[in-house]
Amino acid sequence: MAAAVSDRIATLSQGDGLVFGCDYNPEQWDRSVWPEDVRLMQEAGIGLVAINIFGWSSINPAHGVWDFSALDEIIEQLHAGGIRINLGTGTSSPAPWLTARHPEILPVGEDGTVFHPGGRQAYCPSSPLFRAYAAEVVTRVVERYGDHPAVSLWHVSNELGCHNALCYCDTSAEAFRTWLRARYDDDIAALNRAWGTTFWSQRYSSFDDVRPPAQVLSLRNPGQILDFQRFSSDEQLALYRAEAAILRERTDVPVTTNFMVTAHIRNLDYWTWTGDMDVIANDHYLDRRLEDPRGELSFAADLTRGLAEGAPWLLMETSTGAVNWQPYNLAKGPGEMVRNIAAHVARGADGICFFQWRASAQGAEKYHTALVPHAGEDSDQWREAVELGGLLGRLGEVAGTRVEADAALLFSWESWWAVENEGRPSEGVTYLGQVHAAHAALADAGITTDVVRPGAALDGYRLLIVPALHLISDEDAAAIARAVENGATALITFFSGIVDEEDRVRTGGYPGAFRELLGIRSEEFAPLLPGETVFLTDGTTGSVWTERLKTTDAVAVASFADGPSAGAPALTRRAAGEGAAWFVATQPDRIAYRDLVARLASDAGVTAHPGADRDVEIVRRSGDRGSFLFIINHGDSAVELAVTGHDLVTDAPATGRVPAGAVRIIKEDV
Ligand code: GLA
Numbered sequence: 001m002a003a004a005v006s007d008r009i010a011t012l013s014q015g016d017g018l019v020f021g022c023d024y025n026p027e028q029w030d031r032s033v034w035p036e037d038v039r040l041m042q043e044a045g046i047g048l049v050a051i052n053i054f055g056w057s058s059i060n061p062a063h064g065v066w067d068f069s070a071l072d073e074i075i076e077q078l079h080a081g082g083i084r085i086n087l088g089t090g091t092s093s094p095a096p097w098l099t100a101r102h103p104e105i106l107p108v109g110e111d112g113t114v115f116h117p118g119g120r121q122a123y124c125p126s127s128p129l130f131r132a133y134a135a136e137v138v139t140r141v142v143e144r145y146g147d148h149p150a151v152s153l154w155h156v157s158n159e160l161g162c163h164n165a166l167c168y169c170d171t172s173a174e175a176f177r178t179w180l181r182a183r184y185d186d187d188i189a190a191l192n193r194a195w196g197t198t199f200w201s202q203r204y205s206s207f208d209d210v211r212p213p214a215q216v217l218s219l220r221n222p223g224q225i226l227d228f229q230r231f232s233s234d235e236q237l238a239l240y241r242a243e244a245a246i247l248r249e250r251t252d253v254p255v256t257t258n259f260m261v262t263a264h265i266r267n268l269d270y271w272t273w274t275g276d277m278d279v280i281a282n283d284h285y286l287d288r289r290l291e292d293p294r295g296e297l298s299f300a301a302d303l304t305r306g307l308a309e310g311a312p313w314l315l316m317e318t319s320t321g322a323v324n325w326q327p328y329n330l331a332k333g334p335g336e337m338v339r340n341i342a343a344h345v346a347r348g349a350d351g352i353c354f355f356q357w358r359a360s361a362q363g364a365e366k367y368h369t370a371l372v373p374h375a376g377e378d379s380d381q382w383r384e385a386v387e388l389g390g391l392l393g394r395l396g397e398v399a400g401t402r403v404e405a406d407a408a409l410l411f412s413w414e415s416w417w418a419v420e421n422e423g424r425p426s427e428g429v430t431y432l433g434q435v436h437a438a439h440a441a442l443a444d445a446g447i448t449t450d451v452v453r454p455g456a457a458l459d460g461y462r463l464l465i466v467p468a469l470h471l472i473s474d475e476d477a478a479a480i481a482r483a484v485e486n487g488a489t490a491l492i493t494f495f496s497g498i499v500d501e502e503d504r505v506r507t508g509g510y511p512g513a514f515r516e517l518l519g520i521r522s523e524e525f526a527p528l529l530p531g532e533t534v535f536l537t538d539g540t541t542g543s544v545w546t547e548r549l550k551t552t553d554a555v556a557v558a559s560f561a562d563g564p565s566a567g568a569p570a571l572t573r574r575a576a577g578e579g580a581a582w583f584v585a586t587q588p589d590r591i592a593y594r595d596l597v598a599r600l601a602s603d604a605g606v607t608a609h610p611g612a613d614r615d616v617e618i619v620r621r622s623g624d625r626g627s628f629l630f631i632i633n634h635g636d637s638a639v640e641l642a643v644t645g646h647d648l649v650t651d652a653p654a655t656g657r658v659p660a661g662a663v664r665i666i667k668e669d670v
Helices: 002-010 031-044 069-080 096-101 128-145 170-183 188-195 222-250 293-307 336-346 380-394 413-419 431-444 474-485 590-604
Strands: 019-023 048-051 084-088 151-155 281-283 313-317 349-354 407-410 449-452 463-466 489-493 520-525 533-535 541-543 547-551 555-559 569-576 579-584 616-623 626-633 645-647 663-668
Touching (some): 031 380, 048 069, 170 222, 293 431, 336 349, 336 616, 336 626, 336 663, 407 431, 431 489, 431 590, 474 569, 474 579, 489 590, 579 590
Parallel strands (some): 084 151, 281 313
Antiparallel strands (some): 555 569, 616 626, 626 663
16 A cells, blocks of 8 residues: 555655645635746646535536536646646535525534534535435536546545534534434434433433534533444545535545544544545645644644554645634744745655635635745745755655654544543643643653554554543453553553543543553542643652553652642553553653653663754654755754765765754765
8 A cells, every 4th residue: 555655645746746736716816826826836846636626616606507627727827837636526615506505404503503604514414315416516516527637636625524514504513413423323222221211311322312412501412422423423424425425426536525534623533534534635734823833733743644554645725824714813924834834844744735827816824825825936935945845856865764663542433521520629620731741751852653453463562652542442452452461662651541442431430441451540530720730759740630650660760749639650561561551640841751751661662763852853764765854943043963865955975954933854874
């Protein structure tokens, strides 16, 4: 699969370099602008252009009316300009006539609010009517352009489930019941067991009485919420599959859709989607609302590579500068865009596409940056875009190489849902908060990690990091224990292994699924207040969480020196088989976390990149075409590293000096 995927991505590039692409919405501009667009795309080295993403109301402006003239023309112009097309199926937002004709398609929120058209994704994902109309659009588009030589990739819909993942309308309720009947083999007793419905008199006598977990007066049933999350992810996947099936009947061109592996979208369990994608593609924007936006970028890129099972992937959308959908849309600083892009490529992207080509003059995203800004060609932003095109053009040899990592971080959307479900011990425990803290500790220690699903093959990884893996099956927990027995070092963090797949607490002492492996038994959680910290006996501090645990067969490496669990072990280690299993019962401060991970890595024989730290990001990709060391200096001062080779950024022999804010991509001497 690996070679095939990298070949597929390579064919999307204009020349020998990595893919450089963008979303293009020519319908927003007068036809006279189009030839100029193509000329500028050629100047920048744009090889792949996504069009027709929001095309529905242009190609099908009224019921039964079809007009492909503009799309025909733009496709011909791009083709004549040697630019490949990533063709949208056009179904991401229904045309206004459709929801006017069939208002029953509109999505409904958990409080019963009907969401009106006028924005985007104004449709219920389970609506058979919507699906039928969308199928007609896809069919017409593929029948018209399926054989066009410029079409190199199919882009199903757009960011499926970005806004409408959770719909509570009657159609969704019916679809949810159908999904539940299949999950529980038509056995209502099985549903009752899974959801624990004896609690609060929630026992069902028939599937007909079950509804989505809409707004209620109290806390809701967590089992019901968890299944609704699973169902909702499956419904979006069903939308993708329906379109992909229509395309695949008529074309062999690869089919994909743009994932949203990002901090603020959590409704889709992409582990269950990957088998349907010909190329894994992700959209990523720096999220300035987070404490560590670029740490999140690195994590998201590693997770995207995990979804691609280590193979190269495509960054389908990102921004050159500010977005317009955060409260404060900060411009990128000097060189920041290139550093962001280098981080994506370092972590496995073989192609970089931007949203969007030309900054809109109208519409909700008119203040979103683009490759061609409102200021036009005579701008630093455009010059930077052209320069980036040049760099991507020099990175062709990187394509198809793999990121080197001996550590794995286990990640699960189901745990994300379960950790943050209602009625939890502390709102301060967010799943991504714990995952990001663990990932940052690895990055600060200079250790590159793969991000894998629970149940993935773990052989080959010497270090396993298991942050807040709250919901886990017996088999997946056993796989971690086996990896440790076989020699891996595992760090399991608090609130992991607490519930089974039905969100049922594993009783007998926490953390049920890992109690034996870790040699500990915890009797009570004792979370901390926001801003509260506790000291450990080793002088470090922890926040967010403590718990009252005892060792049964482990060594207490450090204990809580104060706080609600004073005296209880905070960091434990158990030698198991040829490996070791560690547990940490709090969120260590950033330096302590880095030191802990560095210590475990060195015990496990995992080598860190020399010179890497919180400011200096270093990742290596290697393969048949050589070994490439990515060094990204996010800091304010220059660093000196011992490297030899050719620097593809400066196109000169590597000196080892990386100025403040600079990127070096070194083809290493072997
Ligand atoms: C998403 C969408 C695009 C655009 C960008 C703006 O990624 O797919 O259509 O809205 O966000 O950041």
